[in-house]
Amino acid sequence: MGHGHKNDHGRKVGQEHDGAAAFSKESRGQSRGYALIAVVYLLGLIMGALDMSIVNPARTVIQNTMSVNDALGVWVITIYTLAYAASIPIMGKLADRHGRKSVYLLCILLFGGGSLLCGLARFTNSFELLLAARVIQAIGGGGIMPVATAEFGTAFPEEKRGMALGMVGMVYGVSSILGPSVGSGILEIFGQTEWQYVFFINVPICLIVLVLGAAKLPQSKGENVKPIDGLGTFLLTGMTLSIMYGLKNIDFFNLAQSVASTDVWPFLLIFLVLLPLFVLREKKAADPILNPSYFTNRNIVITLVCSIISGIVMMGTIFFPQFCENAMMMKSGSGGYFIAILGIGTAIGSMGSGRLIDKHGVKPILGAGFVGAAVGSLFMAFVACEYPNLLTVCLSMFLSGAGLGFTMGTPLNYMMLNNTDDAESNSALATMSLVRSIGTAVAPAIMVAFIVHASVGMQDNLMDALPKQVSVSPLPYAAQIDQKLDDMRADEETAEMLEGLDIPRLSDYQTIEVNMDSEGSDFDVEINDELLEKMENSDVTTIVGVCKEMTSDIFAQVKPKLISQAAEGMETGLVTMNEKAQEMQQAYDSLAETIAQLEETDAAIPGLFDEAEANYLTSIDDNAEQIQQVYQQTLNGGFRGMAIFVAIVALIGLLVLVPYKDNRPGQKNEVIEV
Incomplete structure (x- = not known):
């Protein structure tokens, strides 16, 4: 039976399959039962989508409470992503073979059990248990999305399929975007160290879904069940894990060196061998x-390529909170409020795209989505990054969200279902989800590289923005001593006496030149790792404080050397002056007062540099707005590059879509071989 059309047998299989059984014409007439079944699947979708990113805000907290470093802590995210991707095709195939109800409830059970174990790892302080539990959670999560989407996609008549998938796309899209905000909210409510509740919140929802699902979801099994392809499953799992892990570790701004890393090339080689x-x-x-x-x-290949592109476009949103914080000069963690605007745009786009697909077909709607995503990204790059304010940031969020809503779920799910048989809808959507995960794996590495690349010049830019000199109170008797020495140098009788006298002009100490660049300094200055880490983790609201800490640290290193240098010159001058004065007794009386003044001035030098430091820190506060703007503009350069990259990828998606053959709504596409 050809894939890409539905013949009578395929339609019969699809009708007898559990999706049609769940929402047959008779069952749709029973609105209450229909609503409960929809709730069961939508609750699972919400949980699965939220958990793709809900843990992100808690990762650092988890690392700290379990005393693991960044290299280990990131595995809380990485291991979930890998296991999730590997489980998608397996769960999709099992749902085709054994029915959606059994597989869906199994996935919910695994997801809930994994969530419970993740939370319990907080009390056992076992990082190994947490990672194992995340694998269990991910295996369950990998089946929720394709199974639930297939149910909605095959249950409705084809002329209403877009509307149904639009609802799924809206729920999934908004939940995915709001994940970090929900995670931050849970930490705010229960406490910043009580990260277990990020996982525990899933447990009661899973119990509700299990109870309702067992009671209300119709039971069904696939027909003509054949032996499972164990070897193929093993090979596909190995390929998925190797390609995903390898791609995640590529630095696209340092491609050659990163590919040569043992975290990349062995895994890419494994993929090429297994393929x-x-x-x-x-x-x-x-x-x-x-x-x-x-x-x-051809149509399915185009759909799969577009799904990779949509995955890349979608992953751009994970950096939106950081962009909003930087653009609006808000503290870290507060940018999530703007994500609500992104979510509104996504919801409108998802629901609108579903209804428009039913009327106009999928190709123009997905094309409009790619154009919308490109427009939103370009608006962010050239308007919001250049002129950051509440209006431009909110508009960029809404435009990006609307474009994402037209792109992310509904059209692609529709295309995949419209080009495959209903009997294999679960595995078809699972295949698309697996392929899309390649895009979601590659995108963060590329986008982080833009931000890191922009941040390379951050320290130099900040040093340029810091004050270059500082004024201090005049040293005691500075003017009198300078005048006395000038008079003596002008007198032939006393000029000889001052030969070799190395006393700096003390009036010049009222303005001190400050060079915060360690490379251009006369002294060796080393910025400690803790301060460098603070600068790397700073935001636009904390950068001034970090600059002041760094200034104090540099002053602490340089000040003793400056005092020693000045004091050495003063001491040499005093010794020379005393020796000369004793040789020329007639000048001693006039020099005695100057010598006493020099001794008092020498004692005042340490206080001079203390005052210089205090005044310099005050001048940093006075220039705080300029320093913040330099930080903001430097980081916005990275966000600009990221947004332009997303726009280019979206426009490539538009070109890829051109050869897609789109029949009028309600018709299955014919097979188009390539």
Whole structure:
């Protein structure tokens, strides 16, 4: 049976399948039962989507409470992403074989059990348990999205499919975007160190879904069940884990060196070795885990490529809170409020795209989504980054959200379902989700590189923005001593006496030149790692304080050397002057007062540099706005590059979409081989 159209047998299988059984014409007439079934699937979707990012705000807290470093702590996120991607095609295939109810409830059970164990790891202080629990949670999460989406996509008549998938896209899209904000909110409510509640919150929801699902979801099984493709599953899992991990570790601004890293090339090599073995296996398998015919159907290939592109575009949103904080000069953690605007745009775009697809077909709607995503990103790059204010930031969030809503879920799910048989809708959507995860794996590495690249010049830019000199009170008797020495140098009788006298002009000490650049300084200055880490983790609201800390640290290193240098000159001058005065007794009386003044001035020098430090710190406060603007503009350069990259990717998606053959709504597409 060709993939890409629905013949009578495919339609019969689809009708007898659990999706149609769940929402047959008779069951749709029973609105209460329909609503409960919809709630069961939507609750799972919300949980699964939220958990893709809800843990992000808690990662640092988890590291600190479990005493692990960044290299280990990031595995709380990484291991979930890898296990999630690996489980998607397996759960999709199992749902096709054994029915959605059984697999969906199994996924909910695994997700809830994994969440419970994640929370309990807080009390056992076992990082190993946390990682194992995250794997269990991810395996369950990997089946929730494709199974629930397939239910909505196949249950409705084809002329209403866009509307149904629009609702799914809205729920999934908004939940994915709001994940970090929800995570931050939970930490605010329960306490910044009580991260276990980020996981525990899933447990009661899972119990509700299990109870309602067991009671209300219809039971069904696939027909003509064939032996599971164990070898294909093993090869696909190995390929998925290796390519995802390898891509995550690539630095695209330092491509050659990063690819040569042992965190990249061995895993890419494993993928390349497994790929031909997997292709050969799937061609021979009675029931392949990943249908090879998908990659010979032009429409499906275009759909899969567009799904990678949508994954890249979607991942740009994870940096939006940081952009909003920087643009609006807000403290870290407060940018999540602006994500609500992004969520509103996504919700409107998702629901609107679903209804428009039913009327106009999927191709123009997805194309409009790519254009909208590009427009939103370019607006951010050239307007919001250049002229950051409440209006431009909010508009960039809304435009990006609307474009994302038209792109992220509804059109692609529709395209995949419209080009495959209903009997394999679960595995078809799972394949698309797996391929999209490649985009979500690559995108953060690229986008972080833009921000890191912009931050390379941050320290130099900040040093340029700091004051270059500081004024202090005049040293005692500075003017009198300078005048006395000038008079003596002008007198032939006393000029000889001052030869070799190395006393600086004391009036010049009223203005002190300050060079905060350690490379241009006359002294060796070393900025400690703690301060460098503070600068790396600072934001636009804390950078002035960090600059003051760094200034105090540099003054603490330089001040003793400056005092010693000045005191050495003063001491030499005093010794020389005493010796000369004793040789020329007639001048001693006139020099005695000057010598006494020099001794008092010498004692005042340490206080002079203390005052210089205090006045310099005050001048930093006076220049706080300029320092913040330099920090903001430097970081906005990274966000600008990231937004331009997203816009280019979205426009590439528009070009990829051009050869897609879009039949009028309500018709299955014919097979188009490539």
